[in-house]
Amino acid sequence: MASLTSTTAAAVARPARRRSLTVRASATSVKLSGRPLKVAVVGGGPAGGAAAETLAKGGVETILIERKLDNCKPCGGAIPLCMIDEFSLPLDLIDRRVTKMKMISPSNVAVDIGRTLGPDEYIGMVRREVLDDYLRSRAKAAGAEVVNGLFLKFDAPQERNGPYRIHYNHYDGVKGERGERRTIEVDAVVGADGANSRVAKEMGAGDYEYAIAFQERVRIPEEKMEYYRERAEMYVGDDVSPDFYGWVFPKCDHVAVGTGTVTHKADIKKFQAATRLRARDKIEGGKIIRVEAHPIPEHPRPKRVSDRVTLVGDAAGYVTKCSGEGIYFAAKSGRMCAEAIVEGSANGTRLIDESDLRKYLEKFDKMYWPTYKVLDVLQKVFYRSNAAREAFVEMCADEYVQKMTFDSYLYKRVVPGNPLDDIRLAVNTIGSLVRASALTREMKKITL
Amino acid sequence: MATFAQIPSSLSFSTKPLTKSSLFLIPKRPTLLSFHPIKSGITTSTSTVSPSLDQKLEVNVATHEAKLEVPKRFNDPRWVKGTWDLDQFVKNGRTDWDAVIDAEARRRKWLEEYPEATDTDQMVFFDTSIIPWWAWIKRFHLPEAERLNGRAAMIGFFMTYFVDSLTGVGIVDQTSNFFCKTLLFISVFGVLFVRNNEDIENLKKIIQETTYYDKQWQATWQDDSSPDSKK
Numbered sequence: 001m002a003s004l005t006s007t008t009a010a011a012v013a014r015p016a017r018r019r020s021l022t023v024r025a026s027a028t029s030v031k032l033s034g035r036p037l038k039v040a041v042v043g044g045g046p047a048g049g050a051a052a053e054t055l056a057k058g059g060v061e062t063i064l065i066e067r068k069l070d071n072c073k074p075c076g077g078a079i080p081l082c083m084i085d086e087f088s089l090p091l092d093l094i095d096r097r098v099t100k101m102k103m104i105s106p107s108n109v110a111v112d113i114g115r116t117l118g119p120d121e122y123i124g125m126v127r128r129e130v131l132d133d134y135l136r137s138r139a140k141a142a143g144a145e146v147v148n149g150l151f152l153k154f155d156a157p158q159e160r161n162g163p164y165r166i167h168y169n170h171y172d173g174v175k176g177e178r179g180e181r182r183t184i185e186v187d188a189v190v191g192a193d194g195a196n197s198r199v200a201k202e203m204g205a206g207d208y209e210y211a212i213a214f215q216e217r218v219r220i221p222e223e224k225m226e227y228y229r230e231r232a233e234m235y236v237g238d239d240v241s242p243d244f245y246g247w248v249f250p251k252c253d254h255v256a257v258g259t260g261t262v263t264h265k266a267d268i269k270k271f272q273a274a275t276r277l278r279a280r281d282k283i284e285g286g287k288i289i290r291v292e293a294h295p296i297p298e299h300p301r302p303k304r305v306s307d308r309v310t311l312v313g314d315a316a317g318y319v320t321k322c323s324g325e326g327i328y329f330a331a332k333s334g335r336m337c338a339e340a341i342v343e344g345s346a347n348g349t350r351l352i353d354e355s356d357l358r359k360y361l362e363k364f365d366k367m368y369w370p371t372y373k374v375l376d377v378l379q380k381v382f383y384r385s386n387a388a389r390e391a392f393v394e395m396c397a398d399e400y401v402q403k404m405t406f407d408s409y410l411y412k413r414v415v416p417g418n419p420l421d422d423i424r425l426a427v428n429t430i431g432s433l434v435r436a437s438a439l440t441r442e443m444k445k446i447t448l
Numbered sequence: 449m450a451t452f453a454q455i456p457s458s459l460s461f462s463t464k465p466l467t468k469s470s471l472f473l474i475p476k477r478p479t480l481l482s483f484h485p486i487k488s489g490i491t492t493s494t495s496t497v498s499p500s501l502d503q504k505l506e507v508n509v510a511t512h513e514a515k516l517e518v519p520k521r522f523n524d525p526r527w528v529k530g531t532w533d534l535d536q537f538v539k540n541g542r543t544d545w546d547a548v549i550d551a552e553a554r555r556r557k558w559l560e561e562y563p564e565a566t567d568t569d570q571m572v573f574f575d576t577s578i579i580p581w582w583a584w585i586k587r588f589h590l591p592e593a594e595r596l597n598g599r600a601a602m603i604g605f606f607m608t609y610f611v612d613s614l615t616g617v618g619i620v621d622q623t624s625n626f627f628c629k630t631l632l633f634i635s636v637f638g639v640l641f642v643r644n645n646e647d648i649e650n651l652k653k654i655i656q657e658t659t660y661y662d663k664q665w666q667a668t669w670q671d672d673s674s675p676d677s678k679k
Contacts, residue, residue, distance in 0.1 A: 107559040110571040206667075227568070239563040280565035302667035321661075361668060369665065376661045386560060394575060428577075435576045438588040442553035448561060 029350040030161050032187075036061045036348035039341060040166050040186040041144075041334075042151045043193030045073065045128075046327050047313025049135025050087065051190050051334035056142035058342030059349075063184065064139055065168055067150040073128040073194075074215055074292035076249055076256070076324070078232075081410040083328045084124060087335075093130055095252040097122035098232045104278065105393035106237035106386045113396050116403040121410060123232070125250060135331070148172045149179065151198055154189060156307070161351055164189055164308065187351055188308040188341065192334055195295045197315035206302035208317045210295040211244060212265045213324070214272055215258030217251065220286035227282060228255050235259075236389040239274040243383055244324070246275035248282070254289060260324065262298060296324055310357040312337045318364075320372055322379040323409070329368065336360050371412060381433075387440040391432035400425055522558045526551060530567075531574040545583035552576065600639045607631060 037060045041052045044066025052064040078098070083089065099122045100114040140146050148171040155165040164186050169179035191199025195210060220228075228250040240246035246259035257279060259271045276283070300317035304310060312318075313330030320329070337360040342348070344356025382392035395401050400421050408414050526536040532551060537544045552574070566572075608619050611628060622628040642648055 104566055106563075107556045108564060108566050108572045109574060110566065111573075208664075237563065238560070274563055277563060277565055281568055282566070299661060299664040300668065302664075302670075304668040365665065372665070373661065380657060386556075390556070390576075394577070397575065431577065431581075435579075435584060438584060439549065439553050439556060439576070441588070442549065443557040443560070446554055446557045448554075448558060 029344070029346075029352065031350050032348075037188070037341070037345045037351065038063070038163075038186045039188045039190060040065060040164075040184065041190045041192055042166075042199050043191065043197075043313070043315065044069070044136050044146065045132050045192060045194060045313065045330065046135055047315070047330035047334035048190070048192035049132060049139050049334070050331040051192060051312060051338040052139035052144040052146075053135065053142045054335050054338030055341060056139060056144040058338065059347040060338075060342060060345065061348070062139070062144035063186070064136065064144050064146045065149045065151050065166075066136065066146065067148070067171075069133070069136075069146075069148050070129060071132070073132070074213070074294040075128045075327070076213075076215075076247065076258075077126050077128060077251065077327075078249065078325070079124045079126055079131075079327050080325075080412065081121060081124070082412050083331065087135075087331060089131075089134070093126055093134055094124040095127060096125040096230070096250050098125055098230055098250065099123075100231040102231060102233045103393045103396045104233060104235045105390045106239070107390065108278075109390065109393055111393050111397045113402045113405065116399055117406060121406070122230075123410070125232075127252060131327075149182070151193065152181075153198070153202055154309075163187055188357075189310075190334070190337055190341075191309065191311040191315045192313050192330075193315055195297055195314045197311065199309065200301060200311055200315050203303070203306040203309045203311075205304065205306070205311060208301050209262060209298040211260045211262040211298060211324070212268055212293060213244075213258060213260035213296050214268045214293045215256050215291075216272065216276075216288050217254050217256050217290040217292070218283050218286040219254040219289050220283050224282060224285070225250075225253075225255070233279065235275055235278050236383070236392065237274075237278075238386050239271070240278065241271050243379075245383075246271065246278065248275075248279050255283065255286075257283060260296065268293075296326065304361055305354060305357045307354050308352060308357070310337060310360070318368075320375045322375040322383070325409075328412070332368075333360075333364055336364050368412075370414070371408070374408075374414075385440070387436040388433065390439075391429070391436040394432045394436070395429055398425070398428060521564055522555055522562075524551065524555065527555065530570045530572040534578075545579050546587060548579055549583070549587060596639050596643070600636060603635045603639065604632070607635065 039055055039060050039062055041048045041055070041062060041064045044052075044064055048064055048066065052062050055062040079089075079094075084091070084094075099117055100112060101123075103111045103113060105111075136146055147168075150169040150171070152167045152169060154167065157164055165183050166186060166189065167181065167183050170182045171179040174180045189199060191197050191203070193199055197205075200206075228248065230250075232250060233248040235246040235248075237246075241259045241261050242264050243262050244260040247257070249256045249258075257272075257275055259268070259275045261268060261271060264271075297314055297317035297319050298321065301311065301315075304316050310316075312333040314326055316333060318329040318333055319326040337357070340356055340360035340363070341352055344350075344352040344359065382388045396405075400417070404414070404417065526533050532548055534543055534548070537547050537551075539547070608622060611622060611631075612618060617625065617628075641651060
């Protein structure tokens with residue numbers, strides 16, 4: 001999009017075809033005189049908070065616009081260990097440490113995974129309002145300006161190096177609900193405003209397919225809560241969801257029972273009822289204290305950068321398939337985007353352009369593409385039908401599978417194991433799938 | 449506050465919007481809610497049940513509850529403590545694996561039709577891999593293999609005859625010919641992959657599926673070459 005008038009040694013621009021991650025050298029950036037680069041981060045969730053903090057630390061003048069500072073975003077709330085390390089999160093942010101997970105197949109075959117976890121390994125469950133607030137306060141401490149406001153639209157720059165003019169409703173210290181309409185001028189915009197991103201709409205990023213995640217928070221009696229103290233459950237089956245899973249996740253003092261779907265959104269209530277039925281004995285006597293739903297993107301938007309506007313987190317569509325994990329990738333993409341901006345602007349002294357933002361996209365895609373692809377393949381293979389789900393749960397009983405699953409989830413790395421183990425795993429997987437589909441063919445012949 | 453009823457699907461509430469971003473339900477009395485799926489997390493959907501509908505709905509709830517009581521939990525004398533008791537499947541002094549396969553198929557069918565609550569006291573842990581590999585092969589693979597081999601043989605015989613009548617090349621000479629070997633390759637794989645009419649469509653869909661996700665990720669790089677294209 002940015003035209004090339006390169007006077008510096010430029011990298012060769014290959015035409016972008018099938019699998020190209022092209023990098024173009026930026027044009028000689030304009031040196032900003034007398035002021036640092038100014039960037040607006042729209043949205044104050046994990047992506048926005050992480051981006052704002054890194055930008056502010058790098059010497060960029062940052063303004064973070066968040067519409068609801070006490071927002072309790074409906075969310076599973078699970079974060080991997082690597083996020084705690086990489087973002088130096090204090091451990092008191094974590095309400096619960098899940099060390100046991102139960103996978104339950106359509107025919108209620110239950111498998112416990114977590115035997116391979118070490119004593120210090122767990123899945124952290126957080127409350128989004130607590131996590132988001134913490135990241136925002138860190139951004140503020142680093143020098144970012146946190147504003148309570150609702151982003152409305154932006155005006156594209158009039159000339160090539162001109163500013164973006166952002167229109168928003170300012171709520172801070174303003175009486176009344178509507179707030180006060182204000183405008184600010186910034187050099188770049190980072191859209192971190194989630195699945196229904198307005199920034200994405202403004203920049204013409206295109207649409208994505210999305211799942212609806214529906215969740216009920218249930219306060220259950222103390223003795224039943226003991227069962228869920230360190231345990232999360234995952235239910236798979238056509239009754240619970242045709243393309244996702246139902247879950248029971250423990251929160252601080254209650255459990256969240258929910259399910260999701262992409263293809264059958266109108267039946268979500270039916271799926272929720274089925275999830276409650278499967279967990280019935282364990283949540284009996286519970287009171288529903290909250291019902292919430294939210295869209296979850298299924299894949300990245302067609303366009304994630306346009307001139308000096310880019311997207312991070314859910315707004316960009318960085319949610320994995322199969323597990324639906326988004327918090328870590330949101331925060332990481334926010335940080336990577338901010339790092340690219342800081343680098344491209346030489347710590348806020350030069351204006352950036354689209355190629356700097358494309359560097360962030362390239363880095364993110366390269367680092368996490370294998371993770372996304374593997375989870376996509378797993379979803380396609382194992383969430384296909386009840387037979388595949390039975391095979392999936394059967395495979396989860398294998399220790400090697402558990403170790404690899406947790407390694408790749410907790411640390412976002414795949415440690416290459418013994419090739420013999422891999423072959424054995426492949427043989428067992430095929431065996432499970434074949435047995436399950438053979439049973440399904442038998443099932444078709446039966447009439448109850 | 450409504451507590452969790454035995455029949456969760458008849459649980460219902462009237463709603464009151466609290467904030468602009470979340471749906472908060474305050475259950476008042478047992479009435480059926482007609483729920484519209486929430487389109488986005490930001491807007492709320494509200495529906496209130498008018499008092500005049502209550503009486504009608506109470507009756508519906510009662511009959512609905514009655515209907516749901518009918519399917520019993522899965523019950524089989526050979527299903528003991530979350531697994532199949534193999535001692536009960538003995539025939540002629542040996543375990544009748546075919547019967548185990550039949551029993552498990554029936555159990556899965558039952559649970560697919562009438563999903564059940566998981567039992568905390570007794571977890572199901574039956575694993576199909578306890579049924580030995582040869583039982584699976586004998587039951588499922590062999591009939592299918594016979595069918596496919598039969599097809600391959602018929603195709604093979606007639607193709608050989610046809611090629612012989614056209615070119616005069618006999619069966620022994622055909623096997624060393626590259627073109628004939630290609631035809632053989634195509635026939636064998638055709639028979640393996642296209643077993644039913646639906647398979648042709650399924651194969652096309654699978655090929656498209658494997659690269660679809662990749663295309664979605666590459667989309668942001670495509671506009672390098674086509675600046676005015678917008679998906």
